[in-house]
Amino acid sequence: xxxxxxxRGSLRVxxxxxxxxxxxIWLNPNWTDRSIHRVLHVGLDTDLTTADAKQGLCKQxxxxxxxxxxxxxxxxxxxxxxxxxxxxRLNTTYDHVDYFVIVExxxxxxxxDKPLVIKDNLDKFAAxxxxxxxxxxxxxxxxxxxxxxxxxxxxxxxxxxxxxxVLPRLTDARAxxxxxxxxxxxxxxxIRPETITLLxxxxxxxxxxxxxxxxxxxxxxxxxxxxxAHPQATFYQGQDTILPVNLRNGDGGFAPLIAFETADLWxxxxxxxxxxxxxxxxxxxxSSFSHQWMNHEFFRNRDWIADxxxxxxxxxxxxxxxxxxxxxNHDIPKILLDQRDRFRYLLDRDGPxxxxxxYP
Numbered sequence: 372x373x374x375x376x377x378x379r380g381s382l383r384v385x386x387x388x389x390x391x392x393x394x395x396i397w398l399n400p401n402w403t404d405r406s407i408h409r410v411l412h413v414g415l416d417t418d419l420t421t422a423d424a425k426q427g428l429c430k431q432x433x434x435x436x437x438x439x440x441x442x443x444x445x446x447x448x449x450x451x452x453x454x455x456x457x458x459x460r461l462n463t464t465y466d467h468v469d470y471f472v473i474v475e476x477x478x479x480x481x482x483x484d485k486p487l488v489i490k491d492n493l494d495k496f497a498a499x500x501x502x503x504x505x506x507x508x509x510x511x512x513x514x515x516x517x518x519x520x521x522x523x524x525x526x527x528x529x530x531x532x533x534x535x536x537v538l539p540r541l542t543d544a545r546a547x548x549x550x551x552x553x554x555x556x557x558x559x560x561x562i563r564p565e566t567i568t569l570l571x572x573x574x575x576x577x578x579x580x581x582x583x584x585x586x587x588x589x590x591x592x593x594x595x596x597x598x599x600a601h602p603q604a605t606f607y608q609g610q611d612t613i614l615p616v617n618l619r620n621g622d623g624g625f626a627p628l629i630a631f632e633t634a635d636l637w638x639x640x641x642x643x644x645x646x647x648x649x650x651x652x653x654x655x656x657x658s659s660f661s662h663q664w665m666n667h668e669f670f671r672n673r674d675w676i677a678d679x680x681x682x683x684x685x686x687x688x689x690x691x692x693x694x695x696x697x698x699x700n701h702d703i704p705k706i707l708l709d710q711r712d713r714f715r716y717l718l719d720r721d722g723p724x725x726x727x728x729x730y731p
Contacts (some may be wrong), residue, residue, distance in 0.1 A: 410491070419572055430574035432636075437550070442571045443469040444552040445607075446562075447533035447615060450475060452488045452493070452655055455648060455714070456558045461499040462706040467567040468554075469502065470545060476508040476535045480522040481661040506537050522661035530555070530615045538607070547607040554581070554616040556602030561704055562640040569638040570604055570635075578618060579604040581639035589646055589717045589726065590703045592683045592694035599642040641704065645686065648716045649729040650676055653686075673730060681725035 419425050425436040446468045450457055461471065461708035475489045475689025489508065495504060508529055516524035533555070538547050541716045547553075552570045554562065560583060569575075581602050603618045621633065650673050657666045665687050669675075676686055685692040700718070707714045716726035724730050 395480075395651065425572050428569070432569065432573060432575075434573040434575055437572060437574045439453075439550060440548070442550060442606075443548070444473055444540065444567055444571060445470050445547060446554045446556065447472045447474075447537075448556050448558050449530060449533070449661060450489050450558045452652060453558050453647075454537065455494055456561075456643075456646075457489065457496070459704055459706055459714075460558055460561055460601065461496060461503075463561055463704045464564055464567060465499055467564045467571075470504050471499070471502055472483065472504045472506070472533050472537050474506045474508050474529055474536065476510075476525075476529045478508075478510070478525065480525040480529075481659060481663065482521065482525060482662050483658065491685050504537060504541070508532050509536055516546065520661065521661065522663065526661050527616045530619065532613050533628070534612065538612075547610070549607060551607040552604060552605050552634065553607055553612070554602055555618050556581075557642075559646060560599070560602045560640060560642045566636065566639040571574070571596075573602065575636075576634040577605055578613065578621070578629065578634070580633070580635045582635050582637040583640040583642040584638065584702070586641065586643045587645060587685075587692075587694050588643075588680045588683070589720050590643060590700045590707070591697055591720055592719060593697050594644075595693045595695055598637060601642065602640070604636075641702075645680075646717055646726070648727065650727050651729055677725040677727060677730050680720050680727075681722070683720070 379397055417424070417428065419428065422436070429436045431672060444467065446460075446464065447470065448457075448460070450473055473489060475487050477484065477487060479485050490505065490507065493500065493503070493505060500659055509532070510528070510540060512526065515521075518524055534553070538553075541547065552567075554570075556562070559582075562581060562667075566581060570579075580600050581604055582598040585596075585599040586592055597650070601619065605613050605618055613623060620630060624630075645653060645656070647656070653676060660666055670687055678684075679686045682695055685694075685695045701708065703718075707716070707717055711718060720726045
């Protein structure tokens with residue numbers, strides 16, 4: 372008798388759950404849309420002044436136009452010492468983003484002291500300063516990690532601080548409004564301006580993966596395989612806003628429904644991993660890796676690094692990582708095309724120096 376009651380109870384729970392899921396899908400059909408979208412349906416010169424134009428653009432991506440006042444865009448970015456990448460990002464999207472939120476930590480992910488490089492160099496970004504919201508990470512008293520690899524907790528602390536230590540505290544004109552766009556990214560995950568146009572115009576899903584062309588060392592070597600699964604975009608919902616760590620990791624909230632509110636937007640930007648002008652910068656990055664095996668002394672040898680970067684081989688000898696050489700790549704941020712000599716290391720790793728300013 373008890374078994375029969377339990378069976379009926381389980382069936383009732385299943386039916387209720389199924390009803391809820393179908394009700395949510397009916398209320399928001401975008402939740403079921405996991406098809407591959409491509410951002411390149413829009414150009415920087417696309418005329419979106421009419422309702423029909425907006426409808427046509429959004430329809431090509433399976434969405435509806437956003438109804439409401441003009442959306443603002445908050446670009447929440449993680450920065451370590453990458454001053455060049457910050458400049459590239461600001462130059463590429465300044466005219467399209469409303470605020471760049473930068474949270475800088477006095478600690479590495481491995482809890483080592485480090486200088487506040489961005490704070491000390493803010494004067495170099497005077498042309499963009501009106502849109503930069505800078506915040507030094509507030510480390511909670513007694514903060515510590517019980518995980519085997521505490522670097523992940525340090526990284527999560529800084530990533531979430533881009534939201535919870537900044538956006539709720541903004542006042543007046545800078546305060547976020549309902550449904551304003553929030554982008555969560557690392558500084559070297561550059562978003563195409565066309566992507567931002569799309570995000571401001573259309574009612575996109577609550578969790579949107581901005582898939583990016585994935586390069587290593589420079590835009591000369593394209594990573595073979597799927598496009599990079601970051602950055603992410605969502606929108607402001609007050610206390611219900613998805614935190615950056617949950618957004619980036621694809622978790623948090625009611626797990627069975629996450630898949631229904633997630634979609635991928637392909638060709639949305641560029642990601643260039645380990646793309647530094649000096650070996651010293653790469654070594655600094657290794658020291659802060661959450662993956663500490665990648666900081667082994669064997670991989671820190673300068674000759675090893677230069678040889679692998681020059682030849683387009685994986686510095687960490689991972690058998691799964693392979694790169695395709697691209698000659699005269701023109702699908703890159705515009706500033707790199709305009710200032711080729713200055714950013715030569717991001718375009719060409721040939722020669723004895725492998726493009727590094729501090730080698731040999």
